[in-house]
Amino acid sequence: MELSVLNIKGEDTGRKVTLSDAVFGLEPNEHAMYLDVKQYLANQRQGTHKSKERNEVAGSTKKIKKQKGTGGARAGSLKAPLFKGGGRVFGPKPRNYSFKLNKKLKDIARISALSLLARDNKVTLLEAFTFDAPKTKEFKNILSSLQSNGKTLLVLPAVDKNVVLSGRNLNKVKVSTASDLNTYELLNTERVLLVEDSVNIIENLLSA
Structure with a gap:
């Protein structure tokens, strides 16, 4: 050309x-x-994205209600992912x-x-x-x-x-x-x- x-x-x-x-x-x-x-x-x-999982969230680990008899699902900690302010499930981690x-x-x-x-x-x-x-x-x-x-x-x-x-x-x-x-x-x-x-x-x- x-x-x-x-x-x-x-x-x-x-x-x-x-x-x-x-x-x-x-x-x-x-x-x-x-x-x-x-x-x-x-x-x-x-690759610096990061979210906290339940073991990294600050908060009490006290059991929030009794295991049975409430009519609801079991809940062991407020840091569980289904609660507001809880950790994220399989969140992003730093990677290359x-x-x-x-x-x-x-x-x-x-x-x-x-x-x-x-x-x-x-x-x-x-x-x-x-x-x-x-x-x-x-x-x-x-x-x-x-x-x-x-x-x-x-x-x-x-x-x-x-x-x-x-x-x-x-x-x-x-x-x-x-x-x-x-x-x-x-x-x-x-x-x-x-x-x-x-x-x-x-x-x-x-x-x-």
């Missing part, structure tokens, strides 16, 4: 870049993408939700996501740019010039502090680097803006 390189004003620079079919032209593997997204979301969970995936599977998932975006014409190549200082207004002007109004993922070849800070306050914008791309970010966007130099980095990382 061959794409034209645009400048920050949305104009064609006259240069073209050929995207590798090994990274941007494969048949997407939906199950690999599902597993990678599932792992990403699971790893975001803190993260799990591991094979590196090759994660690479296949990212390749699948990139191929899916390229197939749907959601990839735009952008000429390298930078800001002298963080300027959110200038960042918005670039998006307007490129007619990118929905969720946008800007992929830089390396961290550029001023560019990152410029896009940080925009709700529908995510700024990432080529080496930190993940499947969730790629699938959770409507358009990917690839800075020209980031293409080689992505292809070298994934085609190996």
